[in-house]
Amino acid sequence: MKKVFGYILSALRAIGKFLWKIITHPKGRVGVILVGIVVLAAVFAPYLTPYQLDDYDIAGGLAKPSAEHLLGTDKNGIDILTQILYGARISLIIGVTTGLCVTLLGATLGIVSAYFGKVSAAVILNIINVLLVIPTTPLMMIMSNLSSSYVMMIAIFTLIGWCGTARMVRAQVLSIMNMNYIRAAELSGGSKTYIMFRHIMPSVSHLLIMNCALSCAGFMIAEAGLSFIGLGDPSVMSWGKILVAAQESAFTSGLWAWVLAPGVAIFITVFGFMQIGYALEEIMNPRMKRKKDVKRQGIAPEAAAEAVFAEMTDISEDEALALKQEYVTGGRSHECARN
């Protein structure tokens, strides 16, 4: 029992540390704040507004923004702000779920295609090639006639959208597949599945997490577009649907808030997710770390290099000297050459 508690505690600590890293990153902070606002709005929508989505009030329809209705009302007198708050729910659900599904499916198939022999590679690569050539938007439009529920939309997005992630993951896995630690794991008898989840997945995880955040953002826009052309779930409120209604009646009555607000909501959410994605990329990809980290440890870059060269036992002293001249005293050696 105590052991389990300890595990949970350490997991929580790791998550906390990770969140703290995102929050301290300048881009991540913007993203977390924006996404946080939207998530809170979506969760507490019923408490944030006194109106309901079915509060018909034809007499008070097409009202301009006022203290009662902050963003005005639509043709049926339903408060626009309420619609936007409830619309955030469906946008977040579809965006995040699709992002997760696409990333998981793409990652698994990408790794399998790179690591599990020729047959699976051939099959998966052929599917990817087909999916890349198929005109996706028309296909999506036709397929969304299958069922108008938003679960169907998630399924269609996932079925069509995973190939980009899979290709990216495959390329990354191919480049690390022959590294020594994978070989060592194979030699010590790890099964392919074990190596896939224990060794390969973590080494591409930075790509996956970043890709997940970015594809969440992309699918939110796609969802808004699809529900704008009338292919969304008719039973739930979505930002695209607000814009359809706005196109029908806001233009002639000059209700600017009705047109602007859903777009701003989409922009805030998508921009937030994108910023989190970029921040994650910088945090988790060691190659993109800033030089500041070296200084923070209290070692000057030159001294750090010296330490690295001292640890290189597999090269001769002459080679080490040559390398040192190239990297550490680079500027000066150029001067010498010029003189």
Place this chain on the structure above:
Amino acid sequence: MKGYYLKKVLSSLFVLFIIITLNFFLPRMIFSDPAQPYYAGVPEDALALREQIREANGFNDPLIVQYLKYLGRVFTLDFGESHYYKDSVWKVMFSRIPWSMVLTVSSMLISITFGILYGAVAGKRREHAADKVLLWLSGVTTAIPSFWLALVSVMLFAFTYKIFPYRGAMTAGYTLSMNGSLFLIVLAVGVVLSVVLKLLSKKNLCIFIGVPVSLTAALFASVPLADIVDVAYHAALPVMISVFSGIISYALLVRNSMIAVTGEDYILTARAKGLPAQVVLYKHTFRNALLPLITNVGMSMAGLMGGSVLMEKIFSWPGMGQLLLDACNNGDYLLSQAILLLFAVITVVCNFITDLVYHKFDPRVKEV
């Protein structure tokens, strides 16, 4: 090399086969009764009559027989009749394609031209104002849905200030009068002329410039000027919106590939030879940086005839996207099948051409 293209052709045919199969099965999954469109005007309770129609159109055959029959119809290019428009599917599609192309071709040409210019400027001077603005804009435009931008601009320019019209491709009540035979004659003369010029001067440039010029000449010769002006006036707003995001995406592509090319060894060689910076920039860096653009343009060529559903819906533009959307909403699946297949054929052909062109421009790409 031959093997590579053979493989490519086979995989393209495979893609088309899959699309045809999807085309066959999707309507049968979507509609509880796939013969629904054939019942036009037949009352619900006339079950015997309905059964007759089902039998006559082969809906009572086993699925595999229906599938083979469908394959046969596709190979003879017989797509049937659209039940909503009461006309042959081919006729309906070809009446819409030119309208889509008005929007997409013009916006693509404009965005490629300005995108290359902007990208070159931004890539040349990294970290300067133009570059920073480009990066910032690309971040913002990916987060803004373009259809919302279109809505806002419609409200601003068409309703608040009334500068541009907001719906349709022509002023209500007008129809485009086009002299088809004159168009074909002028186009043929222009194309023949440019081919002859190419054979005489042995420069590919003649074809690259000759064909678009003869196309434009044919358009201006066969369509009255007033009509062209009217269409251009209606197309201005949608084109501007798509150009805005188009320029930024092309510029970002050119900028990134400029930066990548600058690090190549041959640029270093050119510099080391002592070539002037301008020559290195325009003859070595810029030309090579345009290579990735070929792939990108080839991909978007496929969308040229498809048009943009969102733009066409917002501006009520009578294009292909709008047609497909209507077909989906009306359950007119014979039409949507044909459109999807047409799109797939265009995409596959464009991919193939892109590959050929890329090989021609970049001899480094050998057999894969």
